[in-house]
Amino acid sequence: MADDTTDTKSSNQMWGGRFASGPDAIMEEINASIGFDKKLFAQDIRGSIAHATMLAHQGIITTDDKDKIVHGLNTILSEIESGNFEFSRQLEDIHMNVEARLATLIGPAAGRLHTARSRNDQVALDFRLWVKEELQKTERMLTGLIAAFLDRAEEHAESVMPGFTHLQTAQPVTFGHHCMAYVEMFGRDRSRVRHAIEHLDESPIGAAALAGTGYPIDRHMTAKALGFREPTRNSIDTVSDRDFAIEFLSIAAIAGMHLSRLAEEIVIWSTPQFGFVRLSDAFSTGSSIMPQKKNPDAAELVRAKTGRINGSLVALLTIMKGLPLAYSKDMQEDKEQVFDAAESLELAIAAMTGMVRDMTVNTARMKAAAGSGYSTATDLADWLVREAGLPFRDAHHVTGRAVALAESNGCDLAELPLSDLQAIHAAITDKVYDVLTVEASVASRKSFGGTAPSEVRKQIAFWRARN
Numbered sequence: 079m080a081d082d083t084t085d086t087k088s089s090n091q092m093w094g095g096r097f098a099s100g101p102d103a104i105m106e107e108i109n110a111s112i113g114f115d116k117k118l119f120a121q122d123i124r125g126s127i128a129h130a131t132m133l134a135h136q137g138i139i140t141t142d143d144k145d146k147i148v149h150g151l152n153t154i155l156s157e158i159e160s161g162n163f164e165f166s167r168q169l170e171d172i173h174m175n176v177e178a179r180l181a182t183l184i185g186p187a188a189g190r191l192h193t194a195r196s197r198n199d200q201v202a203l204d205f206r207l208w209v210k211e212e213l214q215k216t217e218r219m220l221t222g223l224i225a226a227f228l229d230r231a232e233e234h235a236e237s238v239m240p241g242f243t244h245l246q247t248a249q250p251v252t253f254g255h256h257c258m259a260y261v262e263m264f265g266r267d268r269s270r271v272r273h274a275i276e277h278l279d280e281s282p283i284g285a286a287a288l289a290g291t292g293y294p295i296d297r298h299m300t301a302k303a304l305g306f307r308e309p310t311r312n313s314i315d316t317v318s319d320r321d322f323a324i325e326f327l328s329i330a331a332i333a334g335m336h337l338s339r340l341a342e343e344i345v346i347w348s349t350p351q352f353g354f355v356r357l358s359d360a361f362s363t364g365s366s367i368m369p370q371k372k373n374p375d376a377a378e379l380v381r382a383k384t385g386r387i388n389g390s391l392v393a394l395l396t397i398m399k400g401l402p403l404a405y406s407k408d409m410q411e412d413k414e415q416v417f418d419a420a421e422s423l424e425l426a427i428a429a430m431t432g433m434v435r436d437m438t439v440n441t442a443r444m445k446a447a448a449g450s451g452y453s454t455a456t457d458l459a460d461w462l463v464r465e466a467g468l469p470f471r472d473a474h475h476v477t478g479r480a481v482a483l484a485e486s487n488g489c490d491l492a493e494l495p496l497s498d499l500q501a502i503h504a505a506i507t508d509k510v511y512d513v514l515t516v517e518a519s520v521a522s523r524k525s526f527g528g529t530a531p532s533e534v535r536k537q538i539a540f541w542r543a544r545n
Contacts, residue, residue, distance in 0.1 A: 109407075110167045112175060114414050116158075121207040122172050123155045125200065128303040129283055130191055136294055138194065143187040150184040151176070172204070173197050194293040195286055198317040198405045202282035205413060207304065209326050212420045213275050219427045220268040220333070224261050224545055226434040231257035232538050236531045238516045239354065239444035240453055249456055250448040250516040253439060255529040258537050260340055265541070267333040274329055278322035281306040285316035288404040318404040320394065323416050327391040330423045334384040337426045341381040344433060348374045354444050355437040361429070376429050383422040390415035448516045452481045452491055457513040457522065466505035476503045490514075 127148050134144035154176055157163040169175045181188040234253035241251035281301035284291065290313040297309035310316040347354035361376040394415045397408055455477050462473035479502045484491050492514040499506045512518055524530040527537070 106167065109170060111171045111410050111413070112165050112167055112169065114417060115172045115201075115204075116165055116175070117413075117417060118172050118201075118204040118208055119158045119176070120155065121204040121211075122176055122200070123151045125203045125207065125283060125304065126176070126191055127151050128300045129195060131303065132296055132300045133190070133193055133293075135299065136296055138293055138295070139190045143190050146184040146187040147180065147191050150180045150188065153183055154179050171197070171201075173200055194291045194295050195283060196288075196317070198287050199282045199285040199313075202285070202317055202319070203304070205320075205416075206278055206282060206322055209322050209416065210275060210278055212416075213271050213278075213326060213329075216329075216333075216420075216423065216427070217268055217271045217275075219424065219431070220264050220271065221545060223427055223431045223434070224264050224268070224541065226431050227257045227261045227264070228538055228541055228545065230254075230434060230439075231261065231534060234439060234441070235534045235538070236520075237439065237441045237444060238448045238520055240448045240450065241529070247447070247450055247453050250453050250519045251523075251529040252520055252531060252534055253441070253444060254531070254534045254538075258534060258541075260336070261537075261541055263336040264333070267329065267336060270329045270332065274322070274325045276307075277325060279307040280310040281308070282310050282316045282319075284309060285313035288314050288317050314404045318401065318406075318409070320398055320409060320412050323412050324391070324394055324398065326416060327387070327394055327419055330387045330419045331384075331391045334387040334423060334426060337430050338381045338384040340430060341377040344377040344437070345374050345381070348372075348377075348437075352443075352447070353440055354447070355439055357433060358436050358438075361433050361436055376433060380426045380429050383426045386422045387419045390419040445516065449490060452484060454491055454514045454516065454519045455481050457519045458491060458510065460522075461510055461513045462503070462505070465507075465509065466503070468503075468505070 130139070130144050130147040130151075133139045134141050139147075154163065157179075163179070165175050166178070169178055177188060177191065180191065231254040234257065235255075237253040238250050239253045239256060240247045241249045241256070281297065281304055283300050283304070284295050284297040301307070301309045310319075344355065344357070346352055348357055357372075357374055357376070362372045362374055394412055397411050397415075401408055458480060459470065459473040459477040462468045462476055463470050466473075468476065480491060480494065480499060483498060483502070484494050487494070492511060496506070496508055499510065513522065521530055524533055527533065
């Protein structure tokens with residue numbers, strides 16, 4: 079019969095070699111967040127300074143203690159920024175690391191800082207401040223990307239290229255018009271960023287653990303000091319809300335999807351088969367075995383970053399989906415997802431902005447491709463409606479026969495003899511050739527938001543005014 083006692087060696091083997099002290103070491107490993115939440119040091123110190131200032135203003139702590147606290151916190155900030163601060167895993171998180179160092183620096187006064195607050199509202203504040211600053215950075219970066227596209231659109235307002243549906247040649251468009259499509263996409267992303275900033279612009283500090291506090295605090299004062307519009311209005315929701323982080327990840331996922339679509343087009347366009355654009359060596363790599371290769375690796379990596387961002391969004395949604403009110407330790411897992419997605423998004427936007435400004439556009443190759451695939455067939459149908467008075471469905475049928483004839487003859491629509499076209503429908507005249515060129519097709523699309531150069535320039539002017 080086995081002895082009920084277990085020696086230390088057996089215990090260590092049970093828990094695994096990594097955990098020298100058994101269950102306590104495992105708890106330390108799973109509980110500690112300082113490895114990633116130290117990223118919030120500036121926000122934590124900023125929030126603590128505002129909190130201490132408010133406590134003194136309300137007479138909850140003395141002005142002398144407040145001054146010691148603020149001086150100590152600024153000292154810690156300098157130590158961390160200079161790399162002279164030693165973070166401890168035993169102290170679990172950024173809050174306790176700062177508070178312990180503050181006690182060493184200023185003594186008993188440090189213990190008064192945590193009056194009328196909890197780590198629950200403290201972390202909610204730190205994280206909300208960080209996400210707000212990241213959203214503001216994202217807004218600036220998207221503005222830069224939009225500006226890069228506006229410059230290329232203006233440069234190529236008249237440059238003809240094929241427009242695609244199903245990646246098949248559809249109708250001629252201009253490259254400027256194509257660029258402006260991405261302006262619209264990233265403009266919506268920026269709008270979502272601005273709305274997200276508005277949604278999260280409420281200060282959590284003062285909600286305490288979950289029920290508020292009996293101290294006579296002034297939450298409006300701390301909200302104003304920290305740059306928030308107002309305090310949050312429900313203490314339970316305040317400490318358990320991570321909507322702002324999920325909304326950031328949602329925005330990042332949508333923007334990442336847009337960046338990935340653009341990256342895919344750059345990958346396709348830069349192939350020898352298309353040859354629409356060429357990236358410089360700054361955004362390309364060579365092959366280790368094939369010397370002729372020039373790979374669009376930057377675009378491919380932007381495309382891949384979308385997977386990481388999407389994964390972060392799904393992870394945080396899953397973390398939050400079953401949590402009862404109010405705070406649960408599960409929510410410690412929120413930050414790494416947001417930090418990783420933010421880094422991926424920043425890098426992707428920066429890389430894409432560089433590629434848009436860097437790429438060389440082969441307008442001759444685009445123009446040649448624009449005329450392929452009978453891309454002016456719709457113009458022929460429209461001409462039959464306008465000039466011959468045919469119902470569009472009849473015009474569509476006549477045009478289909480013309481395309482079939484051109485295909486069998488191995489020529490473009492514009493190369494079909496008039497006699498062949500009149501054999502299909504007697505109302506066709508030689509005026510039809512005026513609309514069968516790609517330039518004429520593009521110029522005719524003057525509806526609002528269309529691809530005509532005049533319309534493209536109107537949209538460029540609109541976006542320049544709001545960018």
